[in-house]
Amino acid sequence: MAGRGTAQRPNGAGAAGKICQFKLVLLGESAVGKSSLVLRFVKGQFHEYQESTIGAAFLTQTVCLDDLTVKFEIWDTAGQERYHSLAPMYYRGAQAAIVVYDITTQDTFSRAKTWVKELQRQASPNIVIALAGNKADLANGRMVEFDEAQAYSEENGLLFMETSAKTAMNVNDIFLAIAKKLPKNDQAGGGAVGQGGSGSRRLDEGGAGSQGSTGKCCK
């Protein structure tokens, strides 16, 4: 689809001090519960009949980590394979990604592995990747073993949790774990705060260094 541009927020000067902003993207096969995870994390809600996502949706949520405030700018992407061409627009320049699969479907786990590979190859080198085995409340229909996913995550250096957007199990925890793992050393410099997490380096990668031209100059 329309593959141009980067969904990177070109920030103005940020607030002072202890606020870090991170761009986080959710990836995974459709109907594994990406939107539900975000909805649970951001609004504390769960909709049984969560609508499918077309293109992408955007939400923000702030979490407190000791004396630090971490603001997540979350891009929730469409799961259908066809929307794949849009994905780079969203994960380009992201500091964190949650790759989601559904523990009751083996295929979604294979798809998750593909996403992880793609992120490792194409996204920012320092990106923090978490793997979420969602729908843990349906454990009696489990098709993906916890140990298998955990072993895979260890091999690839991923954060791993089984989550349930429905019961809220591990939802906040996985976001918090990501927040903890994200590098925050750059944040000391006030100017970098607004530039999202680890600062201008990532924006350069995205090619969207200057405001106004964000949408057009990178391919």
Add this chain to the structure above:
Amino acid sequence: MEFFPLGNAELGIRTFLTSVHANDQCGSDGLPLTPNSIKVFGRFQQLKDITHPNLCRYVDIARGKHERLIVVQEHYKTSLATEANSGIYSCISTVIRLAYQILQGIDHLNRQGLVHRCLSPKAILIDGVGCAKLTNFGLYTMTDYGTSVDFPIGSPSYLAPEVLASGRLPATLQLLSSPKTDVWSLGVILLELLLGIELWSKLNMASMLKQVICLLQSHEPVQDIAHSHGVLEKLKNVPSSLLDLLTKCLTVKANSRPYPSDLLQHPVFAEEQLAKVPSINGLHLFTGKLRCRKLELPPVNDLLAEGEEAEDMPTDYLAERGMDEVYYLWSLAGGDLENELSKRGMIKKKPPIFMQPNVVLQNGEPFGQEAHRSNTLDETVVCLSLDTLKDRLKEVHPSIYFPLLEELKPVLPMSPSMSDLSATATLPLIIREKDIEYQLHRVVLFKRLLEGYPYKRSQIWREARVDIPPLVRPYVWATLLDIEGDVRACYDAIDKRTATATDRQIEVDIPRCHQYNELLSSPESHGKFKRVLKAWVISHPQYVYWQGLDSLCASFIYLNFNDEALAYACMTNFINKYLHKFFMKDNAAVIQEYLAVFSHMIAFHDPDVSNHLDTIGFIPELYAIPWFLTMYAHVFPLHKIFHLWDTLLLGDSSLPLFIGVAILKQLRTNLLSFGFNECILVFSDLPEIDMEKCVQASIHFFRSTPKSATFRQHARPKTKGEKSGEGRALYTKDALPLADSEGERCAPVSARDLFEPWCGSRPPRPPPADPPPARSTIQHPARPGALPVLVIDVRLSEDYLRGTVPGAVNIPFASAFSPDGGLVSSSAVSQLYAHRGRLVVVVGNRGNHAAQFAGELVAIGFSKVCVLHNGLDALKSTGLMSVPRPEI
């Protein structure tokens, strides 16, 4: 569309409760189980299509609180139960006729795959002319063969032994009843009539059941039953052929009992078969059936007789309208089904404080209050009173019921209430849709027009521009989408079963698509979704399934719930018209072009918003893909989509762009003050949009935009039937390279648009009705010369003086702007400022000076700026250029 007048029928309602799932129970997919009432609601819909002279029509179903369902059906006050002892049935031939009518009704049900299963004298109504009409025949089917309800289905004394024998089993474990069970019931009913008694009436339930089941041992059940009631001698009066029919009906072994269709051939019906009148199937649109079958004039004598009567008897015009129409109007007149039941004490409301449980477990299971489900089935039928409705319509002039379609200038019919109606037409849509008189007028008019489709196509278009009454929306949409031919045959020929690679995707999308709607969340509808989507994917090999197609499909399924073929045909034509190439496997180019044109349109109509969004990098790619890919069906709830598409369908494939601009315009104040994050949050969770305003605004934008400004290379090429470019390729924007329009702020227009008025003549909009309907309030300029266009030639003044577009002013690009970005003042510039807000076309040479200039104009807030495509070079050979008049 079928037309069955109310006649002397009444609308009766009956109610029952479905069984309730245990609290918090989930299916294997983790989703809560579909409530039984929703399931029944979906299964009910097919019943609305069952029409037969011996069957009462189902009109509607509604869900109430606590899993209550209320069913509306054609009803008559007299039934076989009330008439049995009136003496009419002492005549053998009347009984035979009755039996024949009942069998025909049952046979028709069987042909639709239905079994009555609760046939009893109460379920056989007798209409005004003594014709039998079966009622309540859908209960067994709509309750999924009794599995969705806690009560058993059928009157025990009329149930066949094989049904009673399995009676102790839960409904889910019972075998499905065959059509033969109804044959037994018919046998019992006939026997009762002939014997003149009610069978087993003196026994309690247990002994009655025992007696019937004991018949399984009997070799001559008819005689045995008569014997046990001590009326054996009465059988002697029964003619042998009828007795044979009875014996066949009351065959205890279901295997050897005949089917209803077999019985229709029984010799006892020889006379009835001869007198049988073929039933009229009503008017079917969009099928291969001949419509003229209905066109049979009554004999002249009858006409004369009626004419004489009519003089002294006021005709009940409402009774001549369709049942669905009368019910629709009854609802508009304040009718409320639940309220009707409460009035009769059939729903007893307890104050909530008395409903509190004593103990609640941690999992939410309540204890200590008996479930408030005393009446899971109430056999009472409540008739809806039409008095209020008739009272509200008593002022309506008869001409409203019989609109003339052939007048050159259609006007609202004159009547005492005429002033109301023409005033109503200007009121907001929401009010018009609730106005009984207005809706009556519109529905009657539309039904007449639809009967004349496709001959009346242009008039349907004209009326649709005023508004579309919700009752006829499915058919009006189909006509607006130019559906013709035998859609059913086309649809039936498509393989919807073979598994394909997209099945999984379709299956995960459907249970998430507009599920707040009770109809679309029913399992019945999920099946329809799946079949229609699969049919579309498989018959369009050049396209693939993209998420979003499900949303697109939803409104067609909802509107044509009983006609998948029509839903499919509408969806196909809709996609062809508005989403040409959008569902290609690689649609990047198509969508990019669409979004580029959308950006142009934002800049054209609202430069401030365009400038702001550009500054914060908020590109349409981030928010507008779901808008256009689903034509807003993924963004809005169904009721809003209906109103939006009512208008969308009247425009061409560029109208959706203007709807997008109109949405931005409505959110304008917020957008202008928001940064990137806030903006995207607004679109992730779109605030309430005033649909009528949005629609009006988009029509306004549509009309004030040169046609070629929305040219898209990937748009559907015009078919032969549509207006073509009349071969003037020079003027059209054929083959505009994509790279050209991308990256530029302003839309390019063709030379044709510069010289010719674009407004008013855009196909496929027919000329406005006279007097102008509510929507065509924007008048178009009468003469081409009167168009308020300012042409700015940005070439060097030497070039300009050698020849330019007539009336153009010269602002050479090189010296146009001061370093701070403002325009350097000159007389031409002041002309430009004076012209602000009207169309500005920037012309230049092939280079991109014109585009740059136009972009700068947008940046300083000029709206309606566009660029001449291909520059003045395109005009050089035409002789249309002239030497400008020297400045004074």
